[in-house]
Amino acid sequence: MSADQLPYRVADLSLAAFGRKEIQLAEHEMPGLMAVREEYAPSQPLRGARITGSLHMTVQTAVLIETLAAIGAQVRWASCNIFSTQDHAAAAVVVGPDGTPDDPKGIPVFAWKGETLEEYWDCAELALTWPGTDGPNMILDDGGDATLYVHKGAEYEQAGGVPSPASDDSEEWVVILDHLRNSLADHPGKWTAAAKAIKGVTEETTTGVHRLYEMARAGTLLFPAINVNDSVTKSKFDNKYGCRHSLIDGINRGTDVLIGGKVALVCGYGDVGKGCAESLRGQGARVIVTEVDPICALQAAMDGYQVATLEDVVETADIFVSATGNRDVITATHMSQMKHQAIVGNIGHFDNEIDMAGLAKWPGVRRENIKPQVDEWLFEDGHGVIVLSEGRLLNLGNATGHPSFVMSNSFTNQVIAQVELFTKTDEYTLGVHVLPKHLDEKVARLHLDALGVRLTELTKEQADYIGVTVDGPYKSEQYRY
C-alpha cells in the first residue's frame, strides 16, 4: 500500500460531526492551546514544517493538531496506541471544520480504535511518509515509536539490511522488523534521508524520554530532542491532576460502586499515586498506601494515609489501584486472597503492574465479561475480583483519560517546543533538552485567566531581593514544586 492512494485511514468519516462538536467543547477547555494559536497566527512560525505526530488520537489531540496547522505546519498523524484512538475525533480531523465526509478537507490521520500490530506500524509508516519530499522535518512523539522507526530505518540502511528476528524477540519487534524490511526494499535510503531532514523531535512522555536519553548516551541519536515530559506544567499536572480526575471517572464508569466508606489501596505514592489517593479520599474512601521508597512512604504518612504492605490489607480492601511504574505489583496470588468483588485496576503506564497472565493461568479461574473493559474473574472458591481494562490504564480504558484542561498544559508545551526547535534549530544541539523555565512558566500563565486566577506581581525591589527578574523565571532549576 502506498500513502499516495491513502491520504487518510480512519474508522468512519460519518462520525466527524460528533467529533467536531467535542472538539469545539475541548477548545474552550484548552485555553493555553487557543492562546498560542492566536499568538502565532499572524507570524505563522511553523510555515514550512512537516510534522509527523504519533500520539493518542483523541479529541484533545485534535485541538493540538489543528493548532499546529493554524500556525503554519503541515501535519500527518498516527496514534501511539492500538486502543486509544477516538474514532470520531480522528474523523473530524480528517474532514476538517470546512469539509464534509464526502469531501474531506482536513488533515491526514492514520488511526482507529483497535488496530492490529501490523496495522499500527502501517499507520506509523504512513504518517512518516511525505510524498514528494524526504519525509517529515519535525516529529511530535509520545512514547518514541516514530523516532524509533526513523532511527532503526536509518541504522539498518547503514548496515545494509534488516536483521532477522531473534527467537526471544517480542511479537511487536518482529512486526517492526518486517515493516522496515519491506520499506528498505521499496525505498532504499528513505530513512537516512528522513533523519537528515528532521530538525528535531518533541517527546511527550516518560517512556519516550527514557529512550531518547539512552540514544543520546549511546551516541546514536540522529537529531535534537526536547523533553516535553519534564516541563513542570506537563508531568506534575498531567500525572497528578489528570489522574486525580480520571481515576474516579474510570472506577465510576466501570463499576458504579459507592466509593465513600470503602477501603481503597493505592500502590505507589509518586505524582500519580498522590493524585489517586487525594481523589479517592475526596470521595470518602479510606485510603491506604503501599510504597517501596521511604521518602514517598513518609510523605504518605504525613499526608494522613495509613501506609501498609499489600499483604497486610489484601483481604480487607475494597478497591486496589496500582500506580507504581513497576511490574508484578498485584499478583494472581493477591487476587486469589481478595474479598469477593474487590475492584482491581491499574493507572500506571504499562499493563504489567497487575499480573494478568498469572491470573489467567490460575487453576480453575474463570473470566466473565461484564461489559467492555470490565471483567469479573471468578475463583474456584466462589469469590470473584473485578478487573478493569484488563489491567491496562483504567483511566483511558474505562473513562476518557486526562481531561482537556490538563492536556492543554501538556500540549501547549508541545506546540512551544515545536516552535522552538523549528525556528531556533541552531540553538538546540544534538542531544535531549528541556524547555527553558520561562516557557514552562508561560504555559502556566496562559491557563490562569480561564480559572479566574489573579496573579500578584513582584515589585522591582522584591525581585532584586530574591535575585530574579520581575517577569521570571522565578525558581532555580533545583526547585521541586
Added chain:
Amino acid sequence: MPLLTGLMQRFSRERPFDGLAIAACLHITAETAVLVRLLRAGGASVSLAASNPLSTQDDIAAALAVRYGIAVFARAGVDRRAYYRHIELALAGPPTGAGQAGQLSQAGPDLVIDDGGDLVNTLHTQAAALLPKVKGGCESTTSGVLRLRRMAAEGALAFPMIAASDTATKRMVDNTSGTGQSVIDGILRATNTLLAGKTVVVAGFGASGRGVAERARGFGAQVIVTEVDPVRALDASLRGFRVLPMAEAAPVGEVFITATGSVDVIATEHLAVMRDGAILANAGHFDVEIDVRALASFAASVHRDVRPHVDAYDLGDGRTLLLLAEGRVVNLVAAEGHPPEVMDLAFGIEALALAWLALNAGKLPAGVHEVPADIDAEAAGLVLATAGTSIDALTPAQLSYRESWRIGS
C-alpha cells in the same frame, strides 16, 4: 464579637430584661464577659458563677466585678465544695447589702443561663424555695441539655428551659467549627506534638467529634472514629474515616480525643493495651469520658505537669500515658476555649432566646424546648450581615411555589 456588640445597641434601646434578675453559670472568659454586659445593657441585674472549677480566667472575673459591677463568684482552681458554693451564691443573686452576701435571698433569679446543668440542678436540689419565681432559662451545652431532658422525663424540671446548644446554627458553628478547632489547639499547646502521620482516635462522631476528626485529618493525621450510634458511624465511614470499636482502636492510637457526652469511654481495659506515649484528651463537657480514677489506680506513678496541663502516668511496664487537662475539657483548659466568633454566635442565640423567654415564658410548659427556628435564623442572618455577606431572598414566585402542592413538573 460583632453580633453581641450589635445586640448591645438594640437591647439598650428595647431593655427586654428591665427589672429582671439573671443568674448565670458559665465559663468565665472574655466572651462571657461581653454576654453579661449585654444582659445588663438589656436591663437585667446579673450574678455569675463558673461552670467549671478550672476554666475561670481570674482577670476577667475581676474586671467584671470591679469595672462592670457584676456579682461574680468564681476563681480558677477551686475544689468541688467551693465550686457548688459559688453557684449557690450566684443563685442568691447580687448582694443587696453588707453581710447578706452568701445567703440565699428570697429574691432569686427570674431567668437562668446554665452551661452543663449544675446551676439548674443546684436550684432544684439546694434552693427549691427560689423555683416559683423562675420564669425559665437557657442551657448552653449539649451535655447540659441531655441532663435537662432526663430531669424533664422524671417530671423534676420546674420551668421551661431552652436548649440553646441544640440549634442547627450553633451545632454547625460552635460544635463542629469551634470545638473542632480549639480542641486541636489545646492538644497542640499542651503537647507540641506533630499530628501529621499520627493515628488519632476520636471517640464520638456527633457535631463536635466530626469537627475534631475533620481538623485532625486536615493536619495530616490518620483518624479513627469510634461510635455507638450506627447512623453516625455510617456517616463517619462514608466520609472516609476508619470506624473501629474502642477495644481495637486503643492499641493503635497515638492521640485519643473523647467527644461523646458519655462516661468511661476510655476505661481500664483500653488503658491496658495502649501504646507507650499515647496522649489522652477529652473534648466533652464533663471529666467522666476518660476514666481518670482508673488511670490513676492503673499507674505505678504519676508525674504532674511534665508540661503545663500534661500529666504523665507511668504504668510501670515501660509505658507512659499522657493525660491532658486532668481529663477535663481540653480546649478550655489547655487553650482558650472557642474562638470569639463562635461564642459570639452561641451567646447571640442565647441572648435572643432569653429576651424572647422574658416575654413568652408564661406560655411555655415546664420542660426542655427548642430555640424557635426564626431566632436561630435571625442570629445566623445577623452574623452574615456583620461579615458583609449578602444572601438571596426568595422571590414571591418562589415563595408561592414552595407553599403550593398543585405545581408539579
